[in-house]
Amino acid sequence: MVILVISMFFLKNLFGYLAMYFITFLRNGVLKDLRNALYKKTIELPISYYSEKRKGDTIARITSDVLEIQHSFLSILELIVREPLTIVFTIIAMISISPKLTLFVFLFLPLSGFLISLIGKSLKRKSDKVQREQGHFLSILEETLGGLRVIKAFNAESRFMETFQKSTKRFYNFSNGLLNRQNLASPTSEFFGIAAIGVILWYGGQMVLVDKSLQPELFITYMGLAYQILTPAKAISKASYGVKKGNAAAERVLEILETENPISEIENPVLKTEFNQEIKLRNISFKYEEEYVLKNFNLTVPKGATVALVGQSGSGKSTIANLVTRFYDVNEGEITIDDTNIKHFSKKSLRGLLGLVTQDSILFNDSVKNNIRLGKENASDTEIMEAAKIANAHQFIMELPNGYDTNIGDSGNKLSGGQKQRLSIARAVLKNPPIMILDEATSALDTESERLVQDALEKMMRNRTSIVIAHRLSTIQNATNIIVLSKGEIVEQGSHVELLSKNGTYKKLVDMQSLG
16 A cells, blocks of 8 residues: 555656656747747838837737746646546546436536636736736836937936836736736635535435435545545636736737738749849839828939939938838839839848948947948958948947957947948948948038048949938039939939029028038
8 A cells, every 4th residue: 555655646746747847848939939930020020010019019028928928828738638637537437426416516517617707807808908008118118218318318307207107007006906806716716616515515415314315435435526626627717817817918919920011022022133224213102191201203213323312301301212122112103123113022132232321320239340240241350341441430440449349339329420320331331232322321420420421431332323312412412313302292303513503492402501
């Protein structure tokens, strides 16, 4: 008997451990795959998706919502298999002892099950609110870190603190409601379980003492089995609460995973590796929301030409850069490169033809070398240095503590504006694309930095096709064609000298800047 008991418990614990051991790989594997799928989707979705969504909400879905799925769904995987099997075998044993008593038990149980499920339904609603609020305060945190300089400069700490505290207070209230409902689950299921045992005692007692239709020793065994059902039933009811709570998190995660990407590729897209003739924008119209930013816009950029776009803010200059790079798709008309619609190219090969230097130099918390190498992963140190020399960046890089291996901090904050911009140019130079798009690349710089950057840009644009979006008109006087935009339409075009002689909008813009 002793050997049997010891062996039973040894086997029980051994197989219990093995079950947990193998399920650990499954749980963590599902988590890893979920996070990878979410990150992949986050990168694939177009820029327009994030102009509508809060970034913090996306971060919350990849972090806390995925963890919630782990706690709610994945932690009960073994329970889903083990507990129902325990219940099934116990019920078979109970039926073999007394079918009549077992039938009575099953008439009583659905009532308690229904009452328990009512609590579960409200759990899902409350859980959804908790997760949404978590996304909201993560957004506030993300915005605060991004704009800390402005917040401090305008003494707006208290305002942001107040917004954050309001959000955490809502989170506190929602969490309390959720946890209190969850805490109600265990006592409720226990009470109904004991009520069921009580009813069985009464009815079974009748069968033993009054009807004499059940033997006392079998009744005691039956009671033991009925109690045996309670533990797994309670575990299942507790798990069902977890599933309801996890359901809200799963829906938020699936919302991202199932979002259709509006900027799609056709089947068997064209892989374009070189640029031979011209870029053409034919009758394009585009709107971000209700109002058209560009209307029936036409433009041809021949190979080797430098076309400059000028005009006041909001005239649609940067939109053209967004459309040519296919960050957004046109509403009407078409953009072609060498007479092929850019929608027919694979996105990777289209963007492989383009180099982009923006007004905000976007750099990453990494070394100088890795930031430049972004455009060409397998570039050698010599190539990186050459690109930096063309961008007038080599000298200041060599003065940094570790030269090309210096970490430049979050968003490159250890560098000045001009240095950041020259690194962005070095990155574009290293990529060596046939078409360059410069989106107000010098507008944020002081005069000396501008001279160095302008010089770097001119070196880079040599023998290349360029679309230059310019704020400072002094930087585009050598352009082949200058397009003057107003409210999404072309009002004038020609060379610098031609446009000055017309004495129109361009001349006014030049005079205003020279006075400034």
